[in-house]
Amino acid sequence: xxxxxxxxxxxxxxxxxxxxxxxxxxxxxxxxxxxxxxxxxxxxxxxxxxxxxxxxxxxxxxxxxxxxxxxxxxxxxxxxxxxxxxxxxxxxxxxxxxxxxxxxxxxxxxxxxxxxxxxxxxxxxxxxxxxxxxxxxxxxxxxxxxxxxxxxxxxxxxxxxxxxxxxxxxxxxxxxxxxxxxxxxxxxxxxxxxxxxxxxxxxxxxxxxxxxxxxxxxxxx
Amino acid sequence: xxxxxxxxxxxxxxxxxxxxxxxxxxxxxxxxxxxxxxxxxxxxxxxxxxxxxxxxxxxxxxxxxxxxxxxxxxxxxxxxxxxxxxxxxxxxxxxxxxxxxxxxxxxxxxxxxxxxxxxxxxxxxxxxxxxxxxxxxxxxxxxxxxxxxxxxxxxxxxxxxxxxxxxxxxxxxxxxxxxxxxxxxxxxxxxxxxxxxxxxxxxxxxxxxxxxxxxxxxxxxxxxxxxxxxxxxxxxxxxxxxxxxxxxxxxxxxxxxxxxxxxxxxxxxxxxxxxxxxxxxxxxxxxxxxxxxxxxxxxxxxxxxxxxx
Numbered sequence: 001x002x003x004x005x006x007x008x009x010x011x012x013x014x015x016x017x018x019x020x021x022x023x024x025x026x027x028x029x030x031x032x033x034x035x036x037x038x039x040x041x042x043x044x045x046x047x048x049x050x051x052x053x054x055x056x057x058x059x060x061x062x063x064x065x066x067x068x069x070x071x072x073x074x075x076x077x078x079x080x081x082x083x084x085x086x087x088x089x090x091x092x093x094x095x096x097x098x099x100x101x102x103x104x105x106x107x108x109x110x111x112x113x114x115x116x117x118x119x120x121x122x123x124x125x126x127x128x129x130x131x132x133x134x135x136x137x138x139x140x141x142x143x144x145x146x147x148x149x150x151x152x153x154x155x156x157x158x159x160x161x162x163x164x165x166x167x168x169x170x171x172x173x174x175x176x177x178x179x180x181x182x183x184x185x186x187x188x189x190x191x192x193x194x195x196x197x198x199x200x201x202x203x204x205x206x207x208x209x210x211x212x213x214x215x216x217x218x219x220x221x
Numbered sequence: 222x223x224x225x226x227x228x229x230x231x232x233x234x235x236x237x238x239x240x241x242x243x244x245x246x247x248x249x250x251x252x253x254x255x256x257x258x259x260x261x262x263x264x265x266x267x268x269x270x271x272x273x274x275x276x277x278x279x280x281x282x283x284x285x286x287x288x289x290x291x292x293x294x295x296x297x298x299x300x301x302x303x304x305x306x307x308x309x310x311x312x313x314x315x316x317x318x319x320x321x322x323x324x325x326x327x328x329x330x331x332x333x334x335x336x337x338x339x340x341x342x343x344x345x346x347x348x349x350x351x352x353x354x355x356x357x358x359x360x361x362x363x364x365x366x367x368x369x370x371x372x373x374x375x376x377x378x379x380x381x382x383x384x385x386x387x388x389x390x391x392x393x394x395x396x397x398x399x400x401x402x403x404x405x406x407x408x409x410x411x412x413x414x415x416x417x418x419x420x421x422x423x424x425x426x427x428x429x430x431x432x433x434x435x436x437x438x439x440x441x442x443x444x445x446x447x448x449x450x451x452x453x454x455x456x457x458x459x460x461x462x463x464x465x466x467x468x469x470x471x472x473x474x475x476x477x478x479x480x481x482x483x484x485x486x487x488x489x490x491x492x493x494x495x496x497x498x499x500x501x502x503x504x505x506x507x508x509x510x511x512x513x514x515x516x517x518x519x520x521x522x523x524x525x526x527x528x529x530x
Contacts, residue, residue: 048442048530069446071530076444086439090252103250103445145443 004054006040014040016212018054022153022186027179027202029195030188031217032209038188041209042157045186046078047071059152076104079146083158085138087130093117094126097144104149113148120144120174136167143174147183154178156187160194168194176202250440251453257429258461264421265465265510266472272414273473273503279407280502281493286400293393296363297370299328302356303383312357314381319361322376324368331358415513418462423517426458430525437529451522455515462514467507474503 001020007013014037022028030038043049044056047063056063059077066074087096097117098108117123120140125133133141139159146154156175160168172187172194179185179202189195198204208217299319303311312330319328331339336355340348370388377384430437440450477494495502 046442072441072444072446074444075442080442086435088250088252088436088439091249095249099250099440100443103440103443103449105449149444 001044001051001057002055004044004051004056006037006044006049006051006053013052014212015044015051015209018212018214020207020214022184023205024152024184025179025182026184027176027198027204028184028186029198029204029206030186030209031190031192031195031206034190036209037212038190038209039157041214042080042155042186042188045153045155046075046080076100076149077152079143079149079151079154081139081142081146081154081156081159083161085142085145087138087141089130092127092129093122093133093141096130097141097148100145100149106149116144116148119177121170135162136164136170139163139167139171140174143171147178151183153184153186156185158189159187160189160191169197172198250436250445250450251429251457252433252436254429254432257425257432261422261425261458261461261514262465262468264425265418265462265514266469268414268418268421269466269469269506269510270473270476271469272411272506273470273477275407275410275414276503276506277477277493277495279404279411280495280499282400282403282407284496286397286404289393289397289400293389293397294363297361297373297386297388299359299361299377299384299386300356301359301381301384302354305354307383308357311381311383312359315359315377315384318373318376318380318384319359322361322368322373324363324365325373326362326364328359328361331360415509418466418510419513419517422458422462422514423521426454426518426521427525429458430454430521434525434529437525441529447526451519451526454522455518458518459511459514463507463511466510470503470506474500 001018004015004018004020005013006015018041020041030041032038040049044051044063045058047066050064058074061070061074063074087093088099091099094113094117095102098113101108114123114126117126120143122137122140122144125137125141130138130141139162143154143156143159154175159171159175163171168191175185175187176198187198195204195206199206206217208215299315301308301312301315316328316330319325333351336358337348339358340355370386374386377386437450474495480494
């Protein structure tokens, strides 16, 4: 993104002159106080919002020029994990995790799906319906769903916001493993302890939003 | 986006209609909605049932109007009234005029027993018709387009006094007009039933789409195309409309088939039903209902998806 600005309709500009380039294969943190625009920045990344100014691109495409099919194709290359992940509550967990494959018209490899559920430690919950899962299980299921199409970029918006410390670290461990397998990861969080604990295990770039602009942080962490 | 939706995959829709059950693979992304499903099925069945009767009415009144029109144009009657001593001479004069009338077949004087049969409903079987001053009746078939009713009436007035031409129009024309209006009303009823069905299916589809707003948002976020989401909803509602209307159509056809037959009911009711190939016409109703369901749901899905990025 270059010189990107954004403001919600009827509100003051939230982001202004924001320039950012994610390094492929790098682990990134996006931090800042609540309401600073972390979620908005992530939504701009997966074309859920359109910037009011500046240029926004991903994988060599101008996001502002994408039609609806183009946006769908972009989202298959970006895995997103939300703080409060949503599922299709009438489908078992395994089908929810495999949903990106189904809607993309791709066959589901049951062995690979089992391996993926095992990786997020949910193999025993394959037939469970989402409402019966705990917060930590939902976050790990959301992560599994986000990576099933092997995306180039994984975005996580306050993924540990509703989890205790132990569960938060388990989830971060999975994100670190993903990053070590070559995926670019961007995690938005206001939890500095989480950032410090993660940085102890992986090289991470920390970006801070404040006052509507983006700064490189690190020395103060 | 709208271009995409206009290109909804008809082949996939047909495959889904024919092969996929309610829980078909593509449909599983749409949660089962018991009440909406039953509402759509019931509405489609009720509307199809009514459509069968409206269609039967339109066809029956159409046949009635055609038959009466043909009979109206098919023959005329000449009534010859005169004193008993002069009647035979007047009848002969009238027959002479009728014989020379262009566009008319051979005139036939109704024999006394046929005249008696016509009067029987009013006077009973034992009335001595010979004793009454009953006019002679002559039936004249109309065979050509050059038959001139007004010209013949004028000739009879001058060449056969007492002979009056009756082309049956006085009593048949209002009936034909009524039958034609009934046919028109039947067609209007069919159109209204179709429009009401579309409205009900649209409402049910919109309710289902609104209730599944979260599902649609999740699907968009994981990269589902509009066509994938819309097709799942469209297929489900099209199938419900088709199944409901098939049930309603078959019930309606059974009802028509069980109506009393011609000899038992008599009169107008003898024609209310389907004849020959006409029995195939109501079988089109489920296809039309499926089409209505398809268009209505597609429209609703198009509007709903437009609001989700």
